[in-house]
Amino acid sequence: MPGPHDPLWLVIAFLFGAVVGSFLNVVIYRLPRAESIIRPGSHCPHCNRLLLWWENVPLLSFLALRARCRTCKAPISWRYFWVELATALLFTGMVRLHGATVDGVAFCIFSAALVAAFGIDLEHYIIPDSINTVALLSGVGRDIYGIATGHPDHTLLWGWLPRSIGGAFVCALVFVSIQAFGMLLFRRDAMGDGDVKLGRAIGAMLPLPVALVSFLFAVGIGAVVGGAACVIRARRSAPKRADAEDEQDTGDPPAPTPWRLFAVGSLLYLTFADLVVETAYALRMRWAATFVEWWEQTLPEEDTSEFTPTPTQIPFGPFMVAGALLAIVAGQPTIDWYMKWAGFE
DSSP states (O other): OOOTTOHHHHHHHHHHHHHHHHHHHHHHHHGGGTOOSSSSOSBOTTTOOBOOGGGOSTTHHHHHTTTBOTTTOOBOOTHHHHHHHHHHHHHHHHHHHHOSSHHHHHHHHHHHHHHHHHHHHHHHSOOOHHHHHHHHHHHHHHHHHHHHTTOTTSOEETTTEEHHHHHHHHHHHHHHHHHHHHHHHHSSOOSOHHHHHHHHHHHHHSOHHHHHHHHHHHHHHIIIIIHHHHHHHHHHHHHHHHHHHHHSOOOOOOOOOOHHHHHHHHHHHHHTHHHHHHHHHHTTOHHHHHHHHHHHHHSOOOOOSOOOOOTTOOOSHHHHHHHHHHHHHHHHHHHHHHHHHTTOO
């Protein structure tokens, strides 16, 4: 049996990561559409033909088919290839950093959840709860295992609180505060609940200072990449938007979340009680169904037409994912550099 840092594990991690990436493509496409991720099997979304095994080989099949369906010749999005490659490289990187250990496995699971969150939020402007739950549990589970085995990096705060739980609470509080600030200042939802839950998961997986640095990375990346994207989209859509404004009134902006719902939601996220509600609802417990029904009835009435983002609307989740992945590698060195530069060392 090779040791945890044997180069053979890097090859295994790459191959397994490519397979997981293929599954993540199914998740990214089907989960926001409320479709089963199990049945039917992989198929062409244009002609609905089920794919043969050799058409489903990660990375290679896409290149062999030249990004087109073998039957109907419809183009296949390059997203499928990039998701498989990114997941394979991330798994390889995590095993390179942490070895074939529990930490390495936990970070692979975490990175897979981040890839799914990136892909879904980029297209649909949502991050499903199930994705955030997987990311959160990977961090908490890793920490609990470290505590149980006496690892020095996984100690209890004040003798009773796992660091992952404390980090998740602080990071959730940061994003809940941003939500409240946006509602007070702009009278609108400045950040989605999915971003809050993703921030909570990042706080559970990374050491708290590194998690906070990852948010700074996310803001910086978002300012550069998101700002450029907004400018490009605004220029491209300017003529269309002018014509649309001449034809119809754009209407009022969507109503913000009621304060009572914001308070209840914040309490759920900060105490992790939302996980209990989600589990109970999945098990069809009556009290959870009653709570979800009340929640949905209390939400402001939404426009049922297809969501079309404005040129200045960009999802923050992809930047949080990029910031978290960058922080895994450069977060602690950035902190060390700053402490030395500021004269604290």
